[in-house]
Structures are given as structure tokens and as C-alpha cells.
Amino acid sequence: MDAAELDHRFAYHPPPNETIGELHASVRGICRDVAAGLNHLLPDGSEKALAITNLEQVMFWANAAIARTAAVSPAAGAP
Numbered sequence: 001m002d003a004a005e006l007d008h009r010f011a012y013h014p015p016p017n018e019t020i021g022e023l024h025a026s027v028r029g030i031c032r033d034v035a036a037g038l039n040h041l042l043p044d045g046s047e048k049a050l051a052i053t054n055l056e057q058v059m060f061w062a063n064a065a066i067a068r069t070a071a072v073s074p075a076a077g078a079p
Contacts, residue, residue, distance in 0.1 A: 013067035020070045031059040
């Protein structure tokens with residue numbers, strides 16, 4: 001992996017426009033809704049905690065995909 005790839009992976013990628021910011025908000029909202037549903041349905045325990053933790057990872061990676069792509073191509077991901 002070259003230095004440019006590392007720089008890109010660890011850089012802050014602010015939303016370049018309102019549309020991209022809204023995509024981030026949509027991902028957070030969808031994941032929050034799923035988390036609320038799981039929290040209601042599942043019994044407390046380590047499995048539930050892991051399900052919620054992994055859902056957080058889904059949110060992080062989905063937002064990273066938006067941010068990293070938008071940094072390369074501002075139109076990417078736009079509806």
C-alpha cells in the first residue's frame with residue numbers, strides 16, 4: 001500500500017456539499033432505526049451487545065464509503 005492510499009484512508013473527509021451530508025444523515029438514521037428495533041426485540045446479553053456493536057461498524061463503514069468516494073468524486077453517491 002502506498003503512502004497516498006494510507007493518507008486517503010486516515011484523512012478527514014468532510015462532506016463537500018449538502019447532498020453528501022444528507023447521505024451521511026440517512027445512513028445514521030437507518031442504522032439507528034435498526035438498532036432501536038433490535039434493542040426492542042432482543043433480550044439483553046452479549047449477543048445483543050455484539051449485534052448493536054456490529055451495526056455501529058456497518059454505519060461507520062457505510063459513511064466511510066460515502067466520505068472517501070465523495071473526496072475523490074463529489075458527485076459520487078448523489079441520488
